[in-house]
Amino acid sequence: MRRQFGREQSFGMENLGDEPFFSEFRISNPASKSSYRVAIRGKGPGGNFCSCPDYATSELGTCKHIEFTLARLEKKRGAKKAFARGYQPMFSELYLRNDGRRSIHFRAGTDCPPALRKAAGELFDAGRNGLLPPERFVALDRFMALASRSGHELRAYDDALDFIAGCRDAENRALALDRIFPRGVDDPGLTKLLKVPLFPYQAEGVLFAVRAGRALIGDDMGLGKTVQAIAAMEILARHFGISKVLVVCPTSLKYQWHNEITRFSGRDTETIRVLSGGRAQRQKDYALEHFCKITNYEKLDTDLDLIAAWAPELVIVDEAQRVKNWNTIAARALKRIDSPFAVVLTGTPLENKLEELISIVQFVDQYRLGPTWKLLHEHQVKDEAGRVTGYTGLEKIGRTLAPVMIRRRKAEVLRQLPGRIDQNLLVPMTEAQMRYHRENADEVAKIVQRWRRTRYLSERDQRRMTCALQNMRMSCNSTYLLDQETDHGVKADELAALLDGLLAGPQAKVVVFSQWTRTHEIIARRLNARGLGHVSFHGGVPSDKRPALVERFRDDPACRVFLSTDAGSTGLNLQHASTLVNFDLPWNPAILEQRIGRIHRMGQTRPVQIVNLVAKGTIEEGMLSVLAFKRSLSAGILDGGSGEISLGGSRLTRFMKEVENVTGRMGQGETVAPTEEMTNGITMPADEASKDAEPAMAATIAPAGAAEASSRDGDADPWLAVARLGVQLIDLLTMPAASGAQAQLRIEQDPATGARSLKIPLPPPETVRRLADALSVLADRLRG
Structure with missing residues (x-):
């Protein structure tokens, strides 16, 4: 399919090297305005290279860009003879392959010195296309130093070096965690990490996320995924040097994340920025050096250039089920954000279809589950009409995800939970x-x-x-x-x-x-x-x-x-x-x-x-x-x-x-x-x-305490309280005797304090309001 589709495209093609066939090319797509680097080493799949995501994850050894390039090269004069002779460069290469799993390989050039060729034979497995076993990664530096001293050109490609660096970083991070928290989840250092203590299962999730570097925390809702992400953030900031954190969440949760980061971590609120407003305002915000910026899914696509320029080191993704559909704009944009660390949070990593889990995991580790076509072929169950009726072999997927995903049900940690959350x-x-x-x-x-x-x-x-x-x-x-x-x-x-x-x-x-x-x-x-x-x-x-x-x-x-x-x-x-x-x-x-x-x-x-x-x-x-x-x-x-x-x-x-x-x-x-x-x-x-809780409030106005209350209020004028009592007294004395008001006037003594107060019934409310307004004007003049 890729071969057919690639040969039908009208991409742009530019040769970046000196060789007409076995060279590196820039392939550009005018429709998407994207371009990728393609390296051609032969006609068959596996030996060539493309920097596009599909080549990195499909395990097919080819993609539409490679196939387009091959189709164009095959039409050039001398192509048949060149491909029959094969790729024979003078320089040597250290490159990455992905044939079911990513691996490092060495290809010796025709001009490779005997001493370097001998060293390569000892380090790389010649019977497996020059494979470098992971346990020998530590010896690679000595080999590259030898190549440098020999004067021979050794081309080590970025994707290969990045893969090696990632493996080394993971090993060093694990060793550092063992040194910083020697007692693991029971280490007292974890209790001092945030302003709140962590439950044991939460401490386990925090250490898991930091150790993995890019992890999915799929705990049930209510188990504190947010605090685990914040704790992981603090460990990475204090012990591994990160200084830029991007939080991606639904719009409704942006300010909640701001509040919870400040509350749990104790960081200054000014170092945490909620991104809002128009593009111009967000551009200004990304230019500022905040420790943490918080944005929503809807802004990812339009702000990708701003995010790339800011270069976050840790990306926290909340409610990740929002990107369960891999083909949405937000999902595609999220997967284009590059960061060495990521913590993805969702209480429902798999809701209806296996494809939903694939989409979420692809951001955590695009290689983890392999190509979608292969995964679905192995695990989908279909009827005679081709309809999906179920899934099989899911325990294999669970084992595959174990290094990057941790998930706890409430029932599993029941004894650790408080009675009420x-x-x-x-x-x-x-x-x-x-x-x-x-x-x-x-x-x-x-x-x-x-x-x-x-x-x-x-x-x-x-x-x-x-x-x-x-x-x-x-x-x-x-x-x-x-x-x-x-x-x-x-x-x-x-x-x-x-x-x-x-x-x-x-x-x-x-x-x-x-x-x-x-x-x-x-x-x-x-x-x-x-x-x-x-x-x-x-x-x-x-x-x-x-x-x-x-x-x-x-x-x-x-x-x-x-x-x-x-x-x-x-x-x-x-x-x-x-x-x-x-x-x-x-x-x-x-x-x-x-x-x-x-x-x-x-x-x-x-x-x-x-x-x-x-x-x-x-x-x-x-x-x-x-x-x-x-x-x-x-x-x-x-x-x-x-x-x-x-x-x-x-x-x-x-x-x-x-x-x-x-x-x-x-x-x-x-x-x-x-x-x-x-x-x-x-x-x-x-x-x-x-x-x-207070008892029910009085159902009638009880003005007898007003003067006392006003005199205690620092911003209240006692003259106004006296004026109000005067108004009530005047009104009382002017009431007709037939109203019975005189009989309601009485002096009472508080049994608890012994204080005595005069109880006076109120005139109609509107009368009180007018009199009070008038007296307030008088009081204002007296103040003047």
């Missing part, structure tokens, strides 16, 4: 979502400004702020929750991709929580498209029908996903699932723990994995940065309580301070909430997290 995934927002988010954020900002000016909020403003905060939160899921028409949002698609990995095991089941049933609708569309059975469990489901839904999820193998709201989850026992996804977080820690308690409970025999989807640059990310805000929120404010909630006194002050904090930190949040303790690339929940 938490993971936060940052998800980008669409522009349509951000419009809704910004509009409501502006509304919150106006109310916050009013609060700053008056230190008072009417019930109407409190309701408006609650509604705006709720809308901001809903916009993080999808615009569908707000308009019921469009469905702009990334979370549902990210969840669907996540489920591909979570449900890889035939027995795996997942619980997904969201506060809103409309979220269930958009998730259900994705599940239906993938053929994943599911049930939707919420407060609107009649009590007598709920047990049947739970039983179906528990007993039906086809029912893989359980969608639930907080309103419908009371009393649920779902420990037959071991993974819970919070599509949106409840910001009351007690409710979050209640959700997790559905699967993390007595009877659960497996480690529980919690995945939180968090919208990047939004109120959700801000919540992760401000733990106090989560603590100050009650179920009544954002988690489905009464719609008629009012706040007052010091609690209102604290609440407003946290609103200011969280809206001021949107886009600056951590990927993990401060209530959680990071270990091993796995988020461990704090033991006392559920105890931090």
